[in-house]
Amino acid sequence: xxxxxxxxxxxxxxxxxxxxxxxxxxxxxxxxxxxxxxxxxxxxxxxxxxxxxxxxxxxxxxxxxxxxxxxxxxxxxxxxxxxxxxxxxxxxxxxxxxxxxxxxxxxxxxxxxxxxxxxxxxxxxxxxxxxxxxxxxxxxxxxxxxxxxxxxxxxxxxxxxxxxxxxxxxxxxxxxxxxxxxxxxxxxxxxxxxxxxxxxxxxxxxxxxxxxxxxxxxxxxxxxxxxxxxxxxxxxxxxxxxxxxxxxxxxxxxxxxxxxxxxxxxxxxxxxxxxxxxxxxxxxxxxxxxxxxxxxxxxxxxxxxxxxxxxxxxxxxxxx
Numbered sequence: 001x002x003x004x005x006x007x008x009x010x011x012x013x014x015x016x017x018x019x020x021x022x023x024x025x026x027x028x029x030x031x032x033x034x035x036x037x038x039x040x041x042x043x044x045x046x047x048x049x050x051x052x053x054x055x056x057x058x059x060x061x062x063x064x065x066x067x068x069x070x071x072x073x074x075x076x077x078x079x080x081x082x083x084x085x086x087x088x089x090x091x092x093x094x095x096x097x098x099x100x101x102x103x104x105x106x107x108x109x110x111x112x113x114x115x116x117x118x119x120x121x122x123x124x125x126x127x128x129x130x131x132x133x134x135x136x137x138x139x140x141x142x143x144x145x146x147x148x149x150x151x152x153x154x155x156x157x158x159x160x161x162x163x164x165x166x167x168x169x170x171x172x173x174x175x176x177x178x179x180x181x182x183x184x185x186x187x188x189x190x191x192x193x194x195x196x197x198x199x200x201x202x203x204x205x206x207x208x209x210x211x212x213x214x215x216x217x218x219x220x221x222x223x224x225x226x227x228x229x230x231x232x233x234x235x236x237x238x239x240x241x242x243x244x245x246x247x248x249x250x251x252x253x254x255x256x257x258x259x260x261x262x263x264x265x266x267x268x269x270x271x272x273x274x275x276x277x278x279x280x281x282x283x284x285x286x287x288x289x290x291x292x293x294x295x296x297x298x299x300x301x302x303x304x305x306x307x308x309x310x311x312x313x314x315x316x317x318x319x320x
Contacts, residue, residue, distance in 0.1 A: 002070050004060050009072045019057070022050045089119045096124035096155060098139065099132045106135040113166040117174065122160040127152045132164065132171045141170045206251065207231050207242060207317035219298030222312050230317065231290075240315070241290040249286045251319030257282065258311045262301035271301040275313075282309060291317075 007015040036044025059078060063070065066081020074080075087103070094100035101120055107113050113134060130150045131139035142164060143149055150173075155162060164171035207230030215223035224233040231242045255278040260271040284292040296309045 002072065004063065004070050005056060005072060016049070019053055020049060022053065024050070024054065085117070085119075088117055092120040092123050094123070094133070096122070096126040097128055097130055099123075099130065099142070100136075101132065101134045103135065107137070110137055110140070110166070110168075114168050115165065117163060117165050118171070119161060119163040121158075122155050122162055123158050124155075125153060125157045126150060126155040130155065140166065143170045143172050145172050145174070147172070203251070203318050203320040205316060206246070206319055207240065208315065209233055209240070210314045211312045213311075213313075216311055219296045219308075219310050222293075222296065237292060238284075238295050239290050239292045240317075242288075246288045246319060248319075249288055251286070251317050253283055253286075253291060253315060253317050254278070255282075255315040256313040257296075257309055258313065260301050260308045260310060262303060262306035264303070271308075273310075278312070278315075279307075 003009045033045040033047070034043070036042065063077045063081045065087040066084045067086040068077055068080040068084060071077065090101045090103055092099050092101060099120070099122075101118065103118070107116075118134070128151070130142040132142050133139040141149060144154075147170065163174045165174050166172075207228065209228035209231075210225045212223045212225040215225070221235045222238060223235050228240070230244075231240050233240050256275060257278050258273065258275055261274050262271050264270075278293075282294045284294055293312070293315070294309055296311055298310070299305070299308055301308050
């Protein structure tokens with residue numbers, strides 16, 4: 001370890017190899033160094049080894065805690081140490097649910113921790129709510145940025161980098177440890193309630209079926225061909241029941257159908273047969289356990305009902 005910023009590093013005579021005794025006062029308000037107006041008057045502030053050593057000790061502590069290369073010719077050592085924030089990158093102890101940290105120098109109170117960013121590497125996955133104790137102080141909850149308590153698996157495993165910042169009541173995550181949790185939060189019920197009313201959220205294929213053209217009837221009962229994937233089909237109610245309930249109702253249903261479209265041709269009204277994708281109105285209800293489709297009908301089209309669904313060809317369901 002080099003003589004970091006010490007007097008012998010700069011060829012000063014008579015350097016002390018041990019720091020001399022010092023007993024600074026913590027009383028009074030701020031004072032400053034005064035200039036000497038004239039060498040004869042000696043009215044400037046005396047500069048002692050004590051005060052120079054105090055500045056030196058503070059600077060050395062910051063540089064060495066930052067883990068930067070010690071080089072007395074580098075005027076940016078202190079800035080590099082501050083920028084690195086290595087003094088706040090800590091080794092965790094405790095368990096996955098009750099984490100402990102022991103930074104040095106220690107924090108004297110929880111008030112000293114407010115606003116301080118701390119980063120550590122997890123030692124285990126959490127199995128429930130998580131608390132964090134720093135320097136043996138009263139453990140505080142670890143939460144998501146919105147204050148939501150952590151759930152099992154939010155810290156996915158040992159070796160996850162976790163960053164928190166104390167707000168006076170809890171350590172709030174500032175760096176997510178679990179990508180899967182991000183997706184779960186993105187599909188939180190409060191978000192899905194909006195998505196359900198405005199958008200469809202695609203995802204992997206979770207169910208599918210093809211209709212039996214020969215077994216189905218025009219404008220009536222629709223029969224599945226073979227065994228549907230991911231669930232069962234009730235031809236009487238036109239209801240598909242999932243084998244495994246969906247976590248939400250934001251799954252997306254696509255399919256193809258044969259329909260009649262009403263057109264006006266001068267004074268003659270006609271209906272034209274078309275093959276087209278199913279429409280939103282063809283889906284009667286959606287729940288986490290099943291969905292019900294519109295039953296095909298043979299009723300004629302009209303200006304008031306320009307489309308009539310005659311037969312389904314296939315359905316596919318996508319979702320997370």
